[in-house]
Amino acid sequence: MRIHRWLAAGSVLLAQPALANGGGYFRGGVERAGDVAGFEPEETEKIRILDEKLTVALGQKSADVEVRYLMRNEMDKKVKVRFGFPVEESFDENDFGMPDQVENKKPDQPGYCRNYVITASGVSTAAKWQAEEKSGEQKPFKGLAGWLISEITFAPGEEKPVMIRFESSYPLKEWSVSDDSSTGASLFKYRLSTAACWSGTISTGRIVLKPAGIDPQELKVLKPVNRFKKEGDAWVWNFENLEPAMADDMEVEASPSVDTFPVRFGSSDGSEYVNRGGRWSMSHANYQIKASSTLPADGTHSYQAENVKTSRPDIAWSEGARGTGIGEWLEIIPEVSKPLAAIEIWPGFTSSEEYYQANARPKKISIDLNGEYQFSVDVPDRRESFRIPIKGYSKPVDKLRMTFKEVWPGSKYEDLCVSGVKLHVRLDKKPKIQPAR
Template structure:
């Protein structure tokens, strides 16, 4: 008998980087082998323009520094560090692409220097947990800037950097993939080593040109951005870089990255029958679970919180069910989501048909499956609720190891019916009714390739 799995997955990729640059002590680097920032008191940073474009898996960055030399001609050693977390392979060179220095419209050559064991106070998140990156590998981009006496200059730094993220790939062990938020950290402190450490004006532009909403982006370190057409802008006068925490950007890309995956969901016509233990009077039928509308819901109708209530789904012949998900709570609005109960844990009974035999298996009877109480996230696409879906059953793409679906089903059987029983709830702020808005089914038709 095929053993079913629940949310098994593996890490695909993760990294984190902390870029920005400033004047360095070139002599110290030559003698000591290390690199440290060196204040250039006579060269003032009058303006810094930080322009960031957000893409699916990377960030495109342009930094323009407007500098003014109040002293004699000066050759300044300049370093732009990119820090890698201990989880990133130092030999992987494509985390930064298209790096360039342009000084007064002239492209500059640069050298690279790698430092290991760099101490850092930064805390980054991986897979919902926080880690302190106490020892980093720092890749320096090093060049020289030649200032004429009492002159103004413009330094431009361009690069594309891979986002900090984790992926869990579907296939085999799990039907689904998981995509964490894509994040980027920009340390502003090195800009404080010019002049008196005060920048006359800092301009930040974050262009989220892709179709993401305000709820899908988190910006920390700086607040009160102006927002128009997906572009976030902020200007700070008399900016003191050393007094600020790094700029942190995190973007939830799941609605875009999972769109193709969610399109593989089966139509509601695979459901032969759907029934429930009870329903609230009104338009709260279990058929609302398969109407592809997040604004409707099944609501149980018994007195109390709804513990012990169940939904049962029977499937038509000729379909292989590999996974089942549901949209927890009443997702019509933030109000309905907060005021009504949501499923906190459940158990599931699966009826499997194998030849002439019908077997009922009860999963997680002793260890009920817990669910996280999440905030309501945006769901822009009509059929794409992935950022809010909870997985009821995950059988993986297990039939891929068989020559045909028929052979797979003959040996392992196929799911004929599932019963989903609520064992605990998250209480709503107003109503004591359990609500579920949608159920989704994934798999194949037996006559498909």
């Protein structure tokens, strides 16, 4: 298990001693010299945010974040600003509820803020990591690991577009007792309050929270209250002349807590009862399966479609057609027809990272239910299971076909692989759970 430092995405912070209330983030001077000194921005009180557009695409394991600002120099002279983007600590937790330990070394830039990019007028700008030594000491700074610091120069009266983009992993909390297991809710946070440190109000803004591979019904805005409105599957907040405060800081649940229990102790079929935020289902591999093609066996290694029923990482189905596997398919016939809540797939050959990268993996899948309901889904390139929620179709499923429309190419082989497929059947009520042994 591991520690994540994920961006509590928010408007860049300033800590000048004489501006408004700064959202409570004022520090008032450098406290001591050196790399661990308190971060002190410069000249940000002279720049106003005219517009802020934040888009958060919430996936199953992480969120892709993009924020676009239009900033204006309020002065009639050139201004060079030094500012920081807040990075918030977030620990994975083990079975004992304690944060996992990691090697205590200082990174040049937080490795858990994946692919952090900042541009000004389309030109890439450097970002330097600096730790926040007041993390945990007082409320505004509590939980902040540090800052990604950049500098931008504005001409007199200049309006300049600034863009920040990154990927933010959700903190992982999981524990188990015997064969029972639990995973905490997937949470994303955004500190809008740090924008109070810039000049004036945010003139206009739009924040869009959109599902990207998660069930839209499970997406919840926990904080702030009474700001967001539903637009299709997304939650949207439009505002004008906002004076951001801590009450505006965001906390979003991308997916609920999940508890799993074996249907029968000692059973080898892997069937489980699943409680997702109070909604029950049963996951199973009780089905017949056939494939459009299969790679011939290599000695004792078989690549038959039946391999996906085990969800074992050391075996997989591999297609046997020429090319990358685009257009190949798996067809599943459940032993008993039931409405599906989701399909869970283990894309690629998951026995090791080496084998995973060497072979092709599904990137876009077309799902066909009963030959009458179709939809497509994008699959992230990760060596882990991916849940495909079934939306808008409640009939019992007699036949399911997955056609692979796009693939992540393998570094060594063209063969497209899938290591596991489970069906999640909807349950009307809580099943009888056997006590953990």
